[in-house]
Amino acid sequence: MFIESLTPDQLVEFAQLVIYAAFLGGVVGSMAGPILLGLFGLVTTGLEKVTRSPEARSRELHTKRRVLLTAAMTARRELRKLRHG
Structure with missing residues (x-):
């Protein structure tokens, strides 16, 4: 309409x-x-x-710490390889 x-x-x-x-x-x-x-x-x-419980937070922080430490060690190893040929 x-x-x-x-x-x-x-x-x-x-x-x-x-x-x-x-x-x-x-x-x-x-x-x-x-x-x-x-x-x-x-x-x-x-x-x-x-x-989340405090235990879950602690586990997560521990896992993150391990991953970051592994990445740092890998980067350090790669830099050492580049420096020394």
Whole structure:
């Protein structure tokens, strides 16, 4: 009923408005997915950090320390190889 009461010029303007709204909706919709996933990831990470036990934190820190020490020793070995040919 609304469409039938419009003049041809108003129909063209209305069609352009619908196309513009669809385009903006598509752009916003395509950007909303990654943003929402990022926010969900931050929330779950925050909850995970709050609910972990001290033992789990200690194990994680120990594992990270071992990985970093191994990487440092490997880098030191590679530098020594480069220096001495």
